[in-house]
Amino acid sequence: MHKNVSASGREAPFPAGQTLVSVTDPQGRIVYCNPAFVQLSGHPRESLLGATHGLLRHPDMPRQAFEDLWRTLQSGQPWSGILKNRRANGDHVWIRLNATPMRQGERITGYLAVATEPSRESVAQSEPLYRRMLEEQQQGRTVHALAEGEILRVDLWGRLGRALRPGLRGQLALLQGLALLPALGCAQAFGLMSLWTGLALLAGLGLGTLAQQRLLLGPLVRVTDDANRLASGDLSYKVAVGAQEPILHLQLALRRLSANVRAVVMDTRAGIDQVQTAAHEIASGNLDLSARTESQAGSLEETAASVAQIQATVQQTADQAVQGATQADRTAELAERSDAAVHAVVDSVNQIAQASRRIADIIQVVEGVAFQTNILALNAAVEAARAGEAGRGFAVVAAEVRSLAQRTTTAAREIRSLINSSNECVDAGTGRTNEARGRMEEVLGAVQGLKTLLGEIRHAAQEQQGGIRQINDAVGHLDGITQQNAAMVEQIAAAAQSLQGQVDEVSGSMRLFRLHPGDRTVAEG
Structure with a gap:
């Protein structure tokens, strides 16, 4: 409405x-x-x-x-x-x-x-x-x-x-009447024209006028109809030729005009059909390009997201490598301290072993003294027995000295046994300490290797971060190019649509003309 x-x-x-x-x-x-x-x-x-x-x-x-x-x-x-x-x-x-x-x-x-x-x-x-x-x-x-x-x-x-x-018909009749006036005047002046003669002349004038109008105006009307037919866009219409000059020249000119316009319209239609086909192909190709561009943009977005995840993972790995290196440094420091402590224990055990050996030597001296004392006590007892009553008190003292020498010998033996056990423990502790020292050296080596490995991991992570940044930059550059391509695709789509519209307009304009009798014009759908 x-x-x-x-x-x-x-x-x-x-x-x-x-x-x-x-x-x-x-x-x-x-x-x-x-x-x-x-x-x-x-x-x-x-x-x-x-x-x-x-x-x-x-x-x-x-x-x-x-x-x-x-x-x-x-x-x-x-x-x-x-x-x-x-x-x-x-x-x-x-x-x-x-x-x-x-x-x-x-x-x-x-x-x-x-x-x-x-x-x-x-x-x-x-x-x-x-x-x-x-x-x-x-x-x-x-x-x-x-x-x-x-x-x-x-x-x-x-x-x-x-x-x-008057129109053309009236002008022709008027001209013929004017042409007969002098003859009629002369005939009237000389008394040569009667009433019936005048009527006959008038009838002849009328018939001659009608015949002349038919000869002149009939072809002119047909030529006008032909021109109107061509003006309506019916180029399939054949202009009739057969009138007398100068109408014949006009008919021939209309026929040439019809042929020329028909040729131009046919060529234009053929060109428009080709352009229309090309426009359809451009539009179809642009739709395919648009779909591919959208798919590429989606893939780039997924790639960018994956790269971001990888970058975050690598960054986390680098951070953990730094933390691991720091912890390895602390572990190495503790291991070095433990190694120093083990060295100190080894030194202490060695000193204990040396002291035990000195004690063993001293005990050996004590045992020798006790042995000599025991012999002396035996000798004193023998002499006291020889002395009789006078040597009884000396015998008691000799017995006590002998008892002390025996007790000293027993104690020295027990001390020797303890010293031997201590030496065995010291030897076992020395072995274990040396083993612990070796293990600590292995731990120090492992910690140093771990520290080196963590440093390499950190360095590799840093290099990976650099490579990922380059990949990210490349993906960003590709995304920018893809966005530009998408914008260009939209521009091409708009241009293709505009071209298609213009081609359709021109094609519709060409359908105003009928080139063949069976053609349908735009008025007929």
């Missing part, structure tokens, strides 16, 4: 150098309109297609103008005139409309309307006449009317003026 917008009173300029083209079906519904027509009307193409030209009718235009337009077209004749149209925003624009019936054989299949920019003089002449016709329409009287686009006065003065301006 179209909304009628009131007239704004503003005049919109006709686009310079443009031509408005539209085609309607036999019922007056628009089936085709070119971009210039759409732009100047201000309506979207979807609103124009299927609508009538009444959508563009301005309230300042009298209804007789459109009645004459359709009456003329439906009679099979072309119509030309000045019209005032209304745009979608209420502004008005003046056009010179040339409308022609489109035919399939003798059947009218639609109407072709071509609008151009009128001269300001024709607008200045038409505007007051249309205003006057509108006033007459409102007053219920008719002084001015349109006939095939021409504004005429239909009152007495108008008919008198047209009578004083």
Whole structure:
């Protein structure tokens, strides 16, 4: 449903150098309109297609103008005139409309309307006449009317003026009558003409005029019909040739014009078909490229996410390697301290072993002294026995000394046994200490190896981070290129769509012409 917008009173300029083209079906519904027509009307193409030209009718235009337009077209004749149209925003624009019936054989299949920019003089002449016709329409009287686009006065003065301006038929009859006047005057002067003779001359004049009009005007009317047929876009129509000169030259010129235009339209159609095929291929290829670009963009996003995860993992590995190296340093320091402690224990054990050996030597001396003391005590006991009563007290002392020597020997033996056990323990501890020392040296070597390995891991992680940064930069660069490609794909898609639209417009324009009798024009769908 179209909304009628009131007239704004503003005049919109006709686009310079443009031509408005539209085609309607036999019922007056628009089936085709070119971009210039759409732009100047201000309506979207979807609103124009299927609508009538009444959508563009301005309230300042009298209804007789459109009645004459359709009456003329439906009679099979072309119509030309000045019209005032209304745009979608209420502004008005003046056009010179040339409308022609489109035919399939003798059947009218639609109407072709071509609008151009009128001269300001024709607008200045038409505007007051249309205003006057509108006033007459409102007053219920008719002084001015349109006939095939021409504004005429239909009152007495108008008919008198047209009578004083005879057409071609009247001019031919008038010329023949004027040519006979001298002969009639001479015959009357010499008394050679009777009433019946005059009547016979008048009858002959009438018959001669009719014959001359048929010979001259008949071919001219046919040539006019041929020209109108070609003007409607029916290039399949064959211009008849057979009139006398100069009409023959006009017929031949129309035939050449038809052949030339037909050749141009055929070549243009062939070129448009090729361009249309190429445009379809471009559009199809662009859709495939767009899909591939989107897929590539998705893959790059996934790659970037994976690279980010790898980078985070490598960074975590590097951090853990640093922590491991720090812990290894601490472990190495503790191992070195433990090794120093083991060395100190080994030294202490060695000192104990040396002291044990010295004690063993001292015990050996003590045992020797006890042995000598025991021998002396035995000797003293023997001498005391020899002394008898006098040596009894000395014998008691000798017995006590002997007992002490024996106890000393026993204690020395026990000490020797303890010292031997201690030496065995010291020897075992020395072995174990030496073994622990070796193990600590192995631990120190392992810690140093671990520290070196962690350093290598850290260095490798740093190199991996550098490589990942380069990969990330490359992925970012590829993503930027992909984004540019996507933008270019969109631009190409827009250009391809615009090209397709322009090709369709040109293809539609080419369908205004009928090249072969069986062709269907845009008016026939």
